[in-house]
Amino acid sequence: MSVPAPAPPMGLIIELTHRCPLQCAYCSNPLAMDAPRSELTTDEWLDVLDQAAEIGILQVHFSGGEPMARRDLVQLVAHAAARGLYTNIITSGVLLTDAAMAALLAAGIDHIQLSFQDAHAAPADRIGGYHGGHEKKLAAARRIREAGLPLTANFVIHRQNIERVGEMIALGEELGAERMEIAHTQYYGWALLNRDALLPSAEQLAFVNGVVAQARERLNGRIAIDYVVPDYHAARPKACMGGWGNRFINISPSGKALPCHAAETLPGFTFPSVREQRLRDIWASSDAFTRFRGTDWMPEPCRACDRREIDWGGCRCQALAIAGDAAATDPACHRSPDHHLMAEAIAAAGANTVLDFVPRRLNQD
Amino acid sequence: MTDGATVPAFRRGVKFRFDTVREAWVLLAPEKLFMPDEIAVEILKLVDGARSIDAIVDDLAARFDAPRDEIATDVIATLEDLSTRGALQL
Numbered sequence: 001m002s003v004p005a006p007a008p009p010m011g012l013i014i015e016l017t018h019r020c021p022l023q024c025a026y027c028s029n030p031l032a033m034d035a036p037r038s039e040l041t042t043d044e045w046l047d048v049l050d051q052a053a054e055i056g057i058l059q060v061h062f063s064g065g066e067p068m069a070r071r072d073l074v075q076l077v078a079h080a081a082a083r084g085l086y087t088n089i090i091t092s093g094v095l096l097t098d099a100a101m102a103a104l105l106a107a108g109i110d111h112i113q114l115s116f117q118d119a120h121a122a123p124a125d126r127i128g129g130y131h132g133g134h135e136k137k138l139a140a141a142r143r144i145r146e147a148g149l150p151l152t153a154n155f156v157i158h159r160q161n162i163e164r165v166g167e168m169i170a171l172g173e174e175l176g177a178e179r180m181e182i183a184h185t186q187y188y189g190w191a192l193l194n195r196d197a198l199l200p201s202a203e204q205l206a207f208v209n210g211v212v213a214q215a216r217e218r219l220n221g222r223i224a225i226d227y228v229v230p231d232y233h234a235a236r237p238k239a240c241m242g243g244w245g246n247r248f249i250n251i252s253p254s255g256k257a258l259p260c261h262a263a264e265t266l267p268g269f270t271f272p273s274v275r276e277q278r279l280r281d282i283w284a285s286s287d288a289f290t291r292f293r294g295t296d297w298m299p300e301p302c303r304a305c306d307r308r309e310i311d312w313g314g315c316r317c318q319a320l321a322i323a324g325d326a327a328a329t330d331p332a333c334h335r336s337p338d339h340h341l342m343a344e345a346i347a348a349a350g351a352n353t354v355l356d357f358v359p360r361r362l363n364q365d
Numbered sequence: 366m367t368d369g370a371t372v373p374a375f376r377r378g379v380k381f382r383f384d385t386v387r388e389a390w391v392l393l394a395p396e397k398l399f400m401p402d403e404i405a406v407e408i409l410k411l412v413d414g415a416r417s418i419d420a421i422v423d424d425l426a427a428r429f430d431a432p433r434d435e436i437a438t439d440v441i442a443t444l445e446d447l448s449t450r451g452a453l454q455l
Contacts, residue, residue, distance in 0.1 A: 008386055008387065010398055011398070054386075055386070056384065056386030056387060058384060058391055058393055058398060059393060059396075059398060061396070084382075086380060086393040088395065088396060110378055110380070110393075110395075111378045111395040111396070113395070113396065148377065149377065149378065150376065150377040150378030150395050152395055152396065178376060178377060178378070178395070178451065179395055179396075179451055220449060221448050221449060221454075221455060224449070224450060224451030226396075
């Protein structure tokens with residue numbers, strides 16, 4: 001049986017490093033983070049960017065950890081831009097000085113996504129574990145705008161900041177963002193560990209839905225708001241990564257190619273390393289990228305579902321984390337036999353009155 | 366309100382280019398990507414921040430065999446959709 005070659009990937013997510021000055025409790029990075037000494041070298045990343053352009057990748061997202069913690073970020077952006085790749089940096093902004101902004105601009109950066117932890121300094125710095133971080137972000141936003149670049153302001157929502165969502169949108173407007181992301185926490189890695197302190201109630205969700213709907217109508221055509229819903233409350237799962245091995249390649253700091261950034265939690269996989277294999281082969285034929293690609297792998301109720309090529313069965317990592325089986329229907333789906341586990345998680349979080357969380361920290365071994 | 370005098374422009378950070386791997390035009394935007402259909406490609410090729418919607422419709426009407434009204438409806442619908450999705454400014 002011959003397998004047809006998949007369409008080329010659209011996007012490459014480069015997790016340059018797991019190092020980060022912030023310690024956000026909602027971080028979706030894995031608990032077992034890559035040590036700094038295991039990170040790919042500059043030359044290795046340059047080669048990955050060349051390969052990405054060759055196989056048809058259109059956009060590169062420099063992420064982390066904090067991508068600006070890598071000294072070679074400017075060089076990598078310049079290289080990607082020279083290869084015609086659309087370059088995006090996903091950053092906390094606390095390292096975005098005037099000098100760094102000027103260098104990135106000269107390198108040809110297309111877009112910067114700046115994360116905020118809250119609308120005000122005190123709660124923002126608490127959740128980020130970085131005193132003075134919020135002020136630095138405000139300065140970073142101004143630098144981005146003054147450089148003439150488009151700004152996306154990203155706000156991650158959870159029960160400890162949810163009542164201030166309206167103020168967050170106002171802050172995004174004030175900063176001149178062209179795009180905002182109001183993203184409910186996705187429960188992977190550190191966020192999953194801290195779920196009971198972060199997961200909102202149905203009432204809180206309804207409140208945010210209302211605020212976002214109103215803001216979208218008011219800002220239509222001026223500021224686009226992308227709203228990422230919390231799938232614990234959803235009837236349908238998210239189309240995780242636009243389908244497994246369908247649109248994206250994610251590369252970890254140490255060079256593992258992953259169909260999504262939480263995939264290393266899945267047992268029974270050997271994720272190919274860009275140190276050992278070509279990106280083209282990884283995409284086309286590695287076991288890791290083909291195992292859940294398309295619809296052939298699907299169990300019921302996905303297999304017969306009219307949304308199978310819309311939702312793509314949801315998220316494999318969530319199926320494992322909640323239902324204990326990476327090949328199961330995502331429990332976020334109301335058709336999943338495990339859907340009740342989501343309601344149980346919401347109830348458990350609702351019963352939890354302790355708002356303490358475990359800060360994200362790199363385990364230095 | 367969008368009308369014939371409106372001048373559409375790509376928003377900051379939006380790039381419309383031909384991808385040689387797919388042999389197709391792509392619209393690249395902040396953390397978004399659009400694969401415009403053939404009609405949208407012809408419209409977007411005329412978006413330069415100077416031409417009005419009327420001028421775009423005139424250009425297309427001269428080259429394609431379709432009633433001007435129909436073309437105008439398509440052009441406005443396409444541009445408004447991409448404006449809502451953050452790729453264009455109207």
